[in-house]
Amino acid sequence: MTINTYDNPKTYVVGQFQWLELPYSFKHLFSDLDNANIIFVITDSKLTATAYHPFSAHKRKTLLEKAFPESLIEIIPDNPSDEEWSEELDNLINTTGALIDRIIFMSEEGQEGYTGKYKQFTSVQDLDNSDDILLPENENDYLIGVKDALVKQYPKVFPTVDVALWKNQYEEFLLARKPQEMWWRFVGGFSDPSDESFEFAAQRELIEEVGEIKHGELKYEGSFKVDDWRYRYERDKIITSFYSCEYIEGNINARDDIEELKWFSLTEIKKMEAGNDLAPEHIPLFNLILKKYL
CATH class of the missing domain: 3.90.79.10 (Nucleoside Triphosphate Pyrophosphohydrolase)
Structure with missing residues (x-):
């Protein structure tokens, strides 16, 4: 983890970000913020290659890095305990050394499960739903194939x-x-x-x-x-x-x-x-x- 000290309060954006390409609505949401004032936190499920978790944390981090090159991007593991997961998130925020402006959760589950010490948080509704994924014409065929193959599998x-x-x-x-x-x-x-x-x-x-x-x-x-x-x-x-x-x-x-x-x-x-x-x-x-x- 990269340790940083910041003068300006930061916005922490917490989610899975399971996208082939960042939706326009997501980019627009943060268009008024300096990239350097945003810290993305990717929650990483222990599952891989499923319909709802098709892409690895590394691929998702790379996607965010390309769109927000000046932002810090961290990864934390998912956890069955809301309390332990919230403590892990709080520890990550403390470790970055940044002042906090607010936490934005990309799902209702994330917001409802957070029991940490920070109270200035909100949520974004439905942005990481698979129906909202925008497929660009020049997207990597491999990633499109992965998503398509996983979604078309019979439930197991x-x-x-x-x-x-x-x-x-x-x-x-x-x-x-x-x-x-x-x-x-x-x-x-x-x-x-x-x-x-x-x-x-x-x-x-x-x-x-x-x-x-x-x-x-x-x-x-x-x-x-x-x-x-x-x-x-x-x-x-x-x-x-x-x-x-x-x-x-x-x-x-x-x-x-x-x-x-x-x-x-x-x-x-x-x-x-x-x-x-x-x-x-x-x-x-x-x-x-x-x-x-x-």
Whole structure:
């Protein structure tokens, strides 16, 4: 990140900017402002090459740099937590060393999700909607092809697997916490084309995230659509196959993309809250376990 000190207050423009070319309405919006007084902040989803996120953050940054050569352009990752995302944005604003005039959010979701300390903000309605994209005659054919191909794809389902590892006659269940998250969830992940079955995938994910333990036979508990925050505004969705099995023996160690593993009793899980203690997308799985085994 480039650190700058400015004398004049700056306008921070926060959005995804998923355009082939900047719409005239967008350029006109900032025509009265000096480029040097605008700081663009690109929010970068972890998803790539989808109908709603067709272009990488680097391509979007290049687009803005060409149109606003004197403006500072930064990138921050998207986040399932509005509070953490807002804190990240506030930290970025502080790091640039610039005085703030206002924050302009390019979507209602961005404005409504912002819970940071700055109060001088507003929003721009519908500018980053795909219907408003203006396709120039001389636009790069590759970018046009990417957008066209992604939009014309049939909506897809991504299969995942989750595993409830239990001990002491279903009295305790092993939950996992990912880095930079406060929520507990069941272990699991995406199925892989090399997996022979969903059961195979479930066992693979269990060993990858928990370690080389000995466990009982996998029991199918059900399947659920997952309200994954990354896909909430996408046409594509996730459906998970949920399994349970008994922990028998072996050292349990957090591995792969897991920060911490911990045993919880069903009584403790029942008292935990969605969004504060438990991962919101796993609530249907927790509800099933509580209803069936408590």
